[in-house]
Amino acid sequence: MTALLELSGLTKRFGGLTAVDGVSFKIAEGEVVGLLGPNGSGKTTVLNMVSGLLPASQGKISLRGEPLTGLPANRIALKGVARTFQLVRILPSLSVVENVVAALAFGRRRLWGEAARQEAMKRLEQVGLAGRADETAEQLTYIDQKRMELARALAAEPELLLLDEWLAGLNPTELRIGIDLVGSLAERGVTVLLVEHVMDAVRALCGRCVVMNAGRTIADGATSDVLADREVVRAYLGADHA
Amino acid sequence: MTARDLAGWAAALATLAALALAPVYLDAYGLGLMIGIAGYVTLATAWALFSGPTRYVSLATVAFFGIGAYTVAVLSETLPYPLVLLVAALIGLVVALVVGLSTLRLAGVYFVIFTFGLAELIRQLVTWYEVNVTGTLGRYIFLDLGSEDIYWQLLALGATTILLAWWIGRSRIGLALRVIGDDEVVAAHCGIDIARVKLALFAASAVIITLVGAIQAPRWTYVEPAIVFNPTISFLTLIMALLGGANRLWGPLLGAVPLFLLFEWLSANFPNHYSIILGLLFIAIVFVLPKGIVAFAEKQWKGKSAEAAP
Numbered sequence: 363m364t365a366l367l368e369l370s371g372l373t374k375r376f377g378g379l380t381a382v383d384g385v386s387f388k389i390a391e392g393e394v395v396g397l398l399g400p401n402g403s404g405k406t407t408v409l410n411m412v413s414g415l416l417p418a419s420q421g422k423i424s425l426r427g428e429p430l431t432g433l434p435a436n437r438i439a440l441k442g443v444a445r446t447f448q449l450v451r452i453l454p455s456l457s458v459v460e461n462v463v464a465a466l467a468f469g470r471r472r473l474w475g476e477a478a479r480q481e482a483m484k485r486l487e488q489v490g491l492a493g494r495a496d497e498t499a500e501q502l503t504y505i506d507q508k509r510m511e512l513a514r515a516l517a518a519e520p521e522l523l524l525l526d527e528w529l530a531g532l533n534p535t536e537l538r539i540g541i542d543l544v545g546s547l548a549e550r551g552v553t554v555l556l557v558e559h560v561m562d563a564v565r566a567l568c569g570r571c572v573v574m575n576a577g578r579t580i581a582d583g584a585t586s587d588v589l590a591d592r593e594v595v596r597a598y599l600g601a602d603h604a
Numbered sequence: 605m606t607a608r609d610l611a612g613w614a615a616a617l618a619t620l621a622a623l624a625l626a627p628v629y630l631d632a633y634g635l636g637l638m639i640g641i642a643g644y645v646t647l648a649t650a651w652a653l654f655s656g657p658t659r660y661v662s663l664a665t666v667a668f669f670g671i672g673a674y675t676v677a678v679l680s681e682t683l684p685y686p687l688v689l690l691v692a693a694l695i696g697l698v699v700a701l702v703v704g705l706s707t708l709r710l711a712g713v714y715f716v717i718f719t720f721g722l723a724e725l726i727r728q729l730v731t732w733y734e735v736n737v738t739g740t741l742g743r744y745i746f747l748d749l750g751s752e753d754i755y756w757q758l759l760a761l762g763a764t765t766i767l768l769a770w771w772i773g774r775s776r777i778g779l780a781l782r783v784i785g786d787d788e789v790v791a792a793h794c795g796i797d798i799a800r801v802k803l804a805l806f807a808a809s810a811v812i813i814t815l816v817g818a819i820q821a822p823r824w825t826y827v828e829p830a831i832v833f834n835p836t837i838s839f840l841t842l843i844m845a846l847l848g849g850a851n852r853l854w855g856p857l858l859g860a861v862p863l864f865l866l867f868e869w870l871s872a873n874f875p876n877h878y879s880i881i882l883g884l885l886f887i888a889i890v891f892v893l894p895k896g897i898v899a900f901a902e903k904q905w906k907g908k909s910a911e912a913a914p
Contacts (some may be wrong), residue, residue, distance in 0.1 A: 435792035453786040
């Protein structure tokens, strides 16, 4: 089992606050790993350091053995990391299809013109937005904006996909569709690291979970074992339930 | 190419040809006006090339304009004219790259203040050098160029600038600029090297502005720093681009033509109150048309067609 992503001793300090404190774990190629933990435990900060949005204060991140630490976000994107954001980030003045073309034109594949448009349309079809390609991204509902954001991340054909609460706020039907969508990515061999609070989705998608609390990893293992772990239950629900 | 595209190109070429013939049917005063208009249309379009999509408001226009004019004043006796223009463009490019590399990380109001300071700094440096090293402030330019030569050069530069802006709008770098304008975080995560895109645009814009200064210089015959580094040039360029709309291809042109004529009329008829009226106009434009004439007209048009087809 070769590690696609490896974090070792990853630390982030904001002034006096240590948001992420010496986190280490590996993700093998093709794995779907859940990154869990109560609010404020540092999950999103970990994703932000992997994607290059925030520089790490200490520690190392490597993709296929190549260091990502210290690289700017655009270089990390070109190495094959794509992500969605906790608060969905769209390009409001661009059309839906242009939002996806943005990832194709400057990513690893450098597609442009008709080829880029066709590829973007395929990605929109995949997330169920093909009919709305020429609308302004601003006009989409929140859920559709999330879909578009996923299409943009997928268009980059990433080796590692980071999903930050991508399934949050979906209704039961949409959740089912969303879970199937992420599941189909995993079947095609995309490695996924997802931060998620929707436990049904975590159980359905993730073979393995890493749990964080107050910036540290408190559990790492098979999903069912981890969710039954006393310390994990205490971190989420308090000492009475453990 | 569709029939509509062809018609557009034909109209653009016909307009350009008609403008190129202006010296034939205009008197000296009319040609002088046309030179001014061509100069400011080029300045405003070049300014909007960088500042429109990135929303970095630059007041360095006159720094590059003055560099162009001064290069001509210094070198016109020693080098053939085309080489002088080339050297001016190169100096503009080098200054733009140095300034860009050191300042494009500054955001918002810091960038505005820096660019304003840069123009003043260059003016003071040139003044200091002329007073302390060459010993005279002010230089004469004796070049055998008529008004029509200057006009044709400006017209060609202006047409090239608009063509460049049109091409950028359709190219990959144009999409990169729009993505950056919307969300820099997304831009970086799409693989866009934000600093490089901004630097390339800033440099292209600065080189064009430098050339406008260089081409217009022979009209003054006598130049000194207070003339060619006059900050009003930066403010006029800015307000023209904003009036027309800095995010539209034809916006700067549509802002520059009426404003130039208005300023010309104001300075002839109200020479003592010119600055006051100018200031009031600036305020009025920013309040009434914050996104420019073109965007305003588009909105009216869309509103009407939406009402017509419910």
